[in-house]
Amino acid sequence: MIDPSIVEKWLRGWSLSRGLPLPAKSDSGFRVDVGWPEQKTRYVFPGFTNEFIDLANTITEPRVFLKVCAPPGVIKNRIPSRWVIQPPGFMMTCFKTMSSPKSALPDGYVLEVRNEAPVSLAKVLTTNGDIAAIGRLVFVDDFVIYDRIETDLLHRRKGLATMIMKTLEDIAISSGKTNAVLVATEAGKALYETLGWTLYTPYTSVVIP
Incomplete structure (x- = not known):
């Protein structure tokens, strides 16, 4: 079971390291308004949720990242084809x-x-x-x-x-x-x-x- 508090602490540190706004809590995850040309916004989810699916279905603009603590296979066939899976990442402790x-x-x-x-x-x-x-x-x-x-x-x-x-x-x-x-x-x-x-x-x- 993924502890959302660990994910939030990591994301807060990630934001502080880059001088960005601290993450805002959503229903089941967190949002950071990054504001870079290559990355407008990132949503980070401790688990794969309906909110993740809803965002994937409604967002159509480029350079908005959805990130989740799960392997690629969990989401591969459950989001629209316009989304491209990025190289794998690994949260480590x-x-x-x-x-x-x-x-x-x-x-x-x-x-x-x-x-x-x-x-x-x-x-x-x-x-x-x-x-x-x-x-x-x-x-x-x-x-x-x-x-x-x-x-x-x-x-x-x-x-x-x-x-x-x-x-x-x-x-x-x-x-x-x-x-x-x-x-x-x-x-x-x-x-x-x-x-x-x-x-x-x-x-x-x-x-x-």
């Missing part, structure tokens, strides 16, 4: 210290950390100042939300994402918080599993292009 030890950075990189409430930011930079990896952390009540963990294509497979995660974890632990949640891509899921994260629920998105 970690309620303990991550399993991988924090190792030293490879030569040629430096770590930069900034705590600017409500967002803590960790970056791995090259000696030229280019961003090789980056990630953000937001506290929402008793949860830690990890967000926008990214490694530049030219700097992958060097342990930089792990360095980012462990650096952010140090910030969380210093605040006495260990309950953590994030949404991962398929590639990111594999990394987080090595760090001790577990799958909480599949996370499926659809949009009208």
Whole structure:
């Protein structure tokens, strides 16, 4: 059973991480007015509900995302064909210290950390100042939300994402918080599993292009 409060806390953190309005509660989910050219609005549902179906049937404008904590097969044949299923997402949780030890950075990189409430930011930079990896952390009540963990294509497979995660974890632990949640891509899921994260629920998105 998916806990709606965990989904709401994650979405609040997602919004804070991006400087967006906080989510508004709907009948069975949440709405964020994103306002980006590529994403006008997102609706997020802890489960597949009649409200999700109603929105899918009535919305015809592009770049409005419907997102649900369920696998794609649950919704595939129950919404109009104008909606396109996006690459899979995975909501993951970690309620303990991550399993991988924090190792030293490879030569040629430096770590930069900034705590600017409500967002803590960790970056791995090259000696030229280019961003090789980056990630953000937001506290929402008793949860830690990890967000926008990214490694530049030219700097992958060097342990930089792990360095980012462990650096952010140090910030969380210093605040006495260990309950953590994030949404991962398929590639990111594999990394987080090595760090001790577990799958909480599949996370499926659809949009009208």
